[in-house]
Amino acid sequence: MTALLDDALRDVIDRLDVGVFVLNRDLEVLFWNSFMVANSGKSVSEVIGRKLPELFPELPERWLRKKVDTVFILKNRSFTAWEQRPYLFRFQHNRPVTGGVEHMYQNCTFNPCRGDGDEVEMVAVTLQDVTDLAMAHRALEIARDRLEQSSRVDGLTGLFNRSHWEQCLVGEFKRSKRSGTEFALIMFDLDHFKAINDNYGHPAGDEVLRAVGQCLQQLIRETDIVGRYGGEEFGVIAPDCDLDGACGLAERIRTEIEALSVVHEGLPIHVTTSLGVALCSAEVESHEALIGHADEALYRTKHEGRNSYRVYRSG
Amino acid sequence: MSDTIQLSADQCDCLQEVVNVAMGQAGDSLARLLGVFVTLSVPKIEIVAPADVHRIMEGKYVSATRQAFQDGKGKDGLRGEALVVFGDSSFRELAELLQYDDEDMGCVAEQELLLDISNVLNGACLTGIADQLGEELFYSPPSILGQGERIAQMLERDNLHWESALSVEINYKLENRSFDCDLLLLMPDTAISHLAGKLDQILEDL
Amino acid sequence: MARKQVHKSLPASWDVDVSFAANGLEGLQAIREGKGEVVFLDLTMPDMDGYEVLRQIRQEGLKCVVIVISADIQPEARERVIKAGALDFVKKPINGDKLADVLRTYGLI
Numbered sequence A: 001m002t003a004l005l006d007d008a009l010r011d012v013i014d015r016l017d018v019g020v021f022v023l024n025r026d027l028e029v030l031f032w033n034s035f036m037v038a039n040s041g042k043s044v045s046e047v048i049g050r051k052l053p054e055l056f057p058e059l060p061e062r063w064l065r066k067k068v069d070t071v072f073i074l075k076n077r078s079f080t081a082w083e084q085r086p087y088l089f090r091f092q093h094n095r096p097v098t099g100g101v102e103h104m105y106q107n108c109t110f111n112p113c114r115g116d117g118d119e120v121e122m123v124a125v126t127l128q129d130v131t132d133l134a135m136a137h138r139a140l141e142i143a144r145d146r147l148e149q150s151s152r153v154d155g156l157t158g159l160f161n162r163s164h165w166e167q168c169l170v171g172e173f174k175r176s177k178r179s180g181t182e183f184a185l186i187m188f189d190l191d192h193f194k195a196i197n198d199n200y201g202h203p204a205g206d207e208v209l210r211a212v213g214q215c216l217q218q219l220i221r222e223t224d225i226v227g228r229y230g231g232e233e234f235g236v237i238a239p240d241c242d243l244d245g246a247c248g249l250a251e252r253i254r255t256e257i258e259a260l261s262v263v264h265e266g267l268p269i270h271v272t273t274s275l276g277v278a279l280c281s282a283e284v285e286s287h288e289a290l291i292g293h294a295d296e297a298l299y300r301t302k303h304e305g306r307n308s309y310r311v312y313r314s315g
Numbered sequence B: 001m002s003d004t005i006q007l008s009a010d011q012c013d014c015l016q017e018v019v020n021v022a023m024g025q026a027g028d029s030l031a032r033l034l035g036v037f038v039t040l041s042v043p044k045i046e047i048v049a050p051a052d053v054h055r056i057m058e059g060k061y062v063s064a065t066r067q068a069f070q071d072g073k074g075k076d077g078l079r080g081e082a083l084v085v086f087g088d089s090s091f092r093e094l095a096e097l098l099q100y101d102d103e104d105m106g107c108v109a110e111q112e113l114l115l116d117i118s119n120v121l122n123g124a125c126l127t128g129i130a131d132q133l134g135e136e137l138f139y140s141p142p143s144i145l146g147q148g149e150r151i152a153q154m155l156e157r158d159n160l161h162w163e164s165a166l167s168v169e170i171n172y173k174l175e176n177r178s179f180d181c182d183l184l185l186l187m188p189d190t191a192i193s194h195l196a197g198k199l200d201q202i203l204e205d206l
Numbered sequence C: 001m002a003r004k005q006v007h008k009s010l011p012a013s014w015d016v017d018v019s020f021a022a023n024g025l026e027g028l029q030a031i032r033e034g035k036g037e038v039v040f041l042d043l044t045m046p047d048m049d050g051y052e053v054l055r056q057i058r059q060e061g062l063k064c065v066v067i068v069i070s071a072d073i074q075p076e077a078r079e080r081v082i083k084a085g086a087l088d089f090v091k092k093p094i095n096g097d098k099l100a101d102v103l104r105t106y107g108l109i
Helices: A002-015 A034-040 A061-074 A131-150 A162-179 A193-200 A202-219 A243-259 A287-303 B009-034 B091-097 B107-133 B151-158 B189-205 C002-009 C024-032 C050-060 C075-083 C096-105
Strands: A019-023 A029-032 A078-080 A106-114 A120-129 A183-190 A225-228 A233-238 A262-264 A267-269 A273-280 A309-311 B044-048 B062-070 B079-086 B143-149 B164-170 B181-187 C038-041 C065-070 C088-091
Touching (some): A061 A078, A061 A106, A061 A120, A078 B107, A162 A183, A162 A233, A162 A273, A162 A287, B009 B164, B009 C002, B062 B107, B079 B107, B091 B107, B107 B181, B143 B151, B181 B189, C024 C038, C050 C065, C065 C075, C065 C096
Parallel strands (some): A273 A309
Antiparallel strands (some): A262 A267, B079 B181
16 A cells, blocks of 8 residues: 555656656755656656766756755755746746746755655755746836836936935945945035026026936936935935045036026026035944935035035044 | 733743754754854843834844744644844855855845845754644745845835744854844744643643 | 753752752852752853853862753864863753763763
8 A cells, every 4th residue: 555655656746747856965866757857858867876967067066065965964944946046957938939038937945855864865856837926026027117217207307306316325225234335425405596496487497407407417427326305405326436536526516517507588597506425334324314414514515605515524 | 012922931931941952953053054163142032012023123224034834733823934134244254154156146145145044043943942842843935025124114014914923032153253143933822822832831841 | 941951850869959050150159169069051041151160160170070961062062061171061952861871971870
């Protein structure tokens, strides 16, 4: 009865719509089910007793060895997921017509098989085709990205709007914390902007903002992220930038805006800008704190005569 | 503290010892995985309500993973989700120990690293606890809850529902390197009651 | 709880007085007061850990036999405590038979 059941189970595993294979500690193949045969194009007799990395040179051998070793040593299941490692074997996916993806996405589980002495003797790997799941997930992401794109930009200036720009700042802040690198933040606003609106009318003010937006886009590096923070307030995130670099950028923004001549109903309008520069170093605790620092420097610029920049001083 | 289910002093003491033993096993696994000596500290145990979880690594940017576990006995059994919260530790050093290649060390490799370490800690710790309680636990693959965010943000976004959390604060120190993480076992009240019952059995046997 | 478990695991026939300490500092004080000819020492403890207790025992030349009982099952933990002067190392969760074996090996029972 047991033998019959064993045979039946072996048959089920062989025909499962999931890849199943078994390896010993030397990564030699001990079992290879039909799913693996069908997708790899390698028959059972071709693979049994041979080392997996020799059969599939594209496999990340060092990583695989470590993964399998860990299961042997710790006697604990281990996993890989498509989100981090899209595939283990570069198999074709089974949607040749409606596809749109180049390979099968896979989730794998590495299961310890213990012998009589409680030691792990083999590792049984299951490989699940999760291409459908991955594609659905992707389609969702693309749709979300499109929606986001349309809600990112400020209509008047063509710069990022506040909410998107702040998201970028949060992202840059996290990246900097992870990698231990610094970046600079410049906050600035246009001097006496209210007077422009009062003297020339709101359409003139809009004209100035539009011109400033264009000017900024031409001025910054591709990696810099510039956004309209408020009415006439702007922010520039400058990744991988030290204080000297940031001061240079601030000064360029100042001179370029000073040189702008916006003609409204035949009258030239000139604006100047006051800037605050802050560096996101290891001590800065949050992106809000960083904005606070740049604002504080900006406030000093205003008080000390405008049309200039100041650097945040801690303490 | 809130009006969530509480353990008696004896039950807490007993759980402390159970977790201590499980953490020893998890520490050993971690040491084998990384090939370094791991210094253990006394695990801090507390039952916390959802609102109190935000205090964990408060204000700090953390990364976290989640992994579900259950004993196969349904609604009233031992079940929940294990969260591993990593502090702003240096991933580079961990990656070096795990022999992740330098060029691999992007955001994705960092996630894989977090998942591998979580799986090892959860696997050893949960199995250790279950063994002592005379239970068997099944667990799902781990997944990323969030990276470089505040814990409150992650929990809000993922809309996790639980009633009580068994907070097991562990601090592993690797020799010449530091590495902090918190292990949180989030459970419904029924599971905590189940756990309390098991602890009473151990206490009776003494 | 850990202390009760150790107590319960001691051979029933062993005719000794047992004192308990809640942490390393208390334990060390008890040893100084001569309450511990045989000391069962945990490694992870609040206030003063087991390694520190071993160091103090050696430094002060306190007369006692130390058997470490710990959940720290890393092979290196065992090597370290033996080097620091412990007689033997017993893994948690504690097993009465194993403990009796150890006590017998060293002629303590």
